[in-house]
Amino acid sequence: MQLKVQAFGLLAEIVGNNIIVDKQTDTDSLKKQLAVQFPSLVDIKYAIAVDKKIIAGNTLINEASIIALLPPFSGG
Amino acid sequence: MKLNSNDKERYSRQIGLKQFGELAQQKLLQAKVLVIGAGGLGCPALQYLAAAGIGNIGIVDDDTISLSNLHRQILYTTNDFDLPKATIAAGALLMLNPTITVNAFPVRLDTSNALELIRNYDIIIDGTDNFSSRYLINDACVLLKKPLIYGSVYQFEGQVAVFNVVNENNIPSANYRDLFPQQPNNEEVPNCSEAGVIGVLPGIIGTMMANECIKLIAGIGSLLTNKLLIYNALSNQTYEMDITPKEETTLLIPPNEAAFKAMQYSFSCEAEHSFEDVGIKDFLKLMQEEDTIVIDVREEGEKPVITSFEHINIPMSVLKRQKPEINQKNILVFCHAGIRSVDAAQYLSNGKNKVYNLKGGIIRWMSSL
Numbered sequence: 001m002q003l004k005v006q007a008f009g010l011l012a013e014i015v016g017n018n019i020i021v022d023k024q025t026d027t028d029s030l031k032k033q034l035a036v037q038f039p040s041l042v043d044i045k046y047a048i049a050v051d052k053k054i055i056a057g058n059t060l061i062n063e064a065s066i067i068a069l070l071p072p073f074s075g076g
Numbered sequence: 077m078k079l080n081s082n083d084k085e086r087y088s089r090q091i092g093l094k095q096f097g098e099l100a101q102q103k104l105l106q107a108k109v110l111v112i113g114a115g116g117l118g119c120p121a122l123q124y125l126a127a128a129g130i131g132n133i134g135i136v137d138d139d140t141i142s143l144s145n146l147h148r149q150i151l152y153t154t155n156d157f158d159l160p161k162a163t164i165a166a167g168a169l170l171m172l173n174p175t176i177t178v179n180a181f182p183v184r185l186d187t188s189n190a191l192e193l194i195r196n197y198d199i200i201i202d203g204t205d206n207f208s209s210r211y212l213i214n215d216a217c218v219l220l221k222k223p224l225i226y227g228s229v230y231q232f233e234g235q236v237a238v239f240n241v242v243n244e245n246n247i248p249s250a251n252y253r254d255l256f257p258q259q260p261n262n263e264e265v266p267n268c269s270e271a272g273v274i275g276v277l278p279g280i281i282g283t284m285m286a287n288e289c290i291k292l293i294a295g296i297g298s299l300l301t302n303k304l305l306i307y308n309a310l311s312n313q314t315y316e317m318d319i320t321p322k323e324e325t326t327l328l329i330p331p332n333e334a335a336f337k338a339m340q341y342s343f344s345c346e347a348e349h350s351f352e353d354v355g356i357k358d359f360l361k362l363m364q365e366e367d368t369i370v371i372d373v374r375e376e377g378e379k380p381v382i383t384s385f386e387h388i389n390i391p392m393s394v395l396k397r398q399k400p401e402i403n404q405k406n407i408l409v410f411c412h413a414g415i416r417s418v419d420a421a422q423y424l425s426n427g428k429n430k431v432y433n434l435k436g437g438i439i440r441w442m443s444s445l
Contacts, residue, residue: 008233008306009230009231009233010230010271044260045256045258045260047255047256049317052315052316052317052318053317053318053320054254054255054304054317054318054319054320056320056322056324068315068317070255070304070306070317071230072207072228072255072256072260073228073229073230073233073235074204074205074206074207074210074228075116075205075228075229075230075271075273075278076113076115076116076117076118076202076203076204076205076227076228076229076278
């Protein structure tokens with residue numbers, strides 16, 4: 001099973017707009033997996049949304065979850 | 077406050093809207109809105125707010141107008157080169173609508189003046205271009221219980237949200253730290269000068285910010301409270317994400333005004349290596365010392381070109397990709413306004429060398445000549 005992850009802003013430049021990663025059971029393990037696949041993510045702070053909700057802490061996910069990675073940016 | 081015949085004529089097209097009417101117009105004319113940052117986001121927001129008849133507008137910006145601003149900062153003309161943005165923007169707004177009050181504050185927002193400035197307004201609009209200001213403004217608005225309209229752009233993507241609006245039970249909606257709790261280093265994410273931005277994008281996002289502001293004052297429609305809207309200018313796609321206010325967020329925000337004033341926003345994330353801010357006089361003196369290198373960290377093509385002293389150019393975008401080998405004992409760095417060079421100074425400092433940053437950058441230098 002695999003998960004579809006959508007990335008925004010600067011993160012899209014690092015991981016691509018839409019990526020497929022191995023299925024993980026929660027967002028903490030997803031973060032770890034992403035850091036292995038894309039080492040430069042380690043230095044970047046970003047928010048995760050699951051089913052269009054910004055998560056507060058570790059959150060359970062399944063293959064139907066819509067996952068998005070949102071970076072802060074400050075341009076104006 | 078009753079509308080006079082001039083007001084009724086000027087605002088007739090929006091007063092005519094069933095959901096809006098004279099009552100909403102009166103609310104707009106009584107509202108006080110502070111726009112911080114009169115750049116790519118601030119210009120369109122200001123223009124529509126003034127046109128719509130926001131009765132009292134404040135503009136905070138300490139920057140001056142440069143040629144590379146003009147593709148997106150639409151209140152300025154080619155003749156305004158090097159003039160202060162806040163003052164020129166205020167003049168342009170009063171030409172558009174002389175019936176409102178506009179105050180220009182050509183100062184840099186910091187912890188010493190933020191509370192005084194923000195306290196006097198009902199709604200704050202964040203059109204700044206760096207994380208230090210954004211977190212500072214967010215925390216000040218939480219402390220003073222002011223609604224904050226947030227917008228930000230990166231290349232072809234924009235974010236909009238309305239933070240800190242209290243509901244009928246006096247509970248505030250989510251704020252910036254519920255979305256991104258910790259302030260990133262300014263060097264973690266490139267700004268517009270480094271990453272580039274398409275001119276119409278801040279136009280779209282800034283106009284959406286003005287729209288949220290008008291809706292909030294008029295009490296119409298649904299707002300982007302507890303939500304983040306993302307807009308992509310290339311694909312025309314929009315996404316809305318829900319944000320939930322979190323208990324932990326309050327721990328990150330200074331609990332009172334004294335704590336706020338003592339907070340370090342400019343470089344709260346970096347500590348171990350240090351550098352020194354120097355003025356023009358000291359900068360020139362240090363330049364003469366042996367074993368010294370001067371580095372311009374502006375991007376290629378940024379003006380003015382410096383010919384009056386010897387230096388090398390390593391753009392911030394290049395610097396970030398690969399740390400250059402610099403063996404000199406003294407490193408002097410400068411950029412346009414002295415913001416990016418702070419990041420560069422921290423980055424280049426290794427504990428063995430001495431790094432100096434030209435405070436206020438080239439613009440302050442030029443204005444002192």
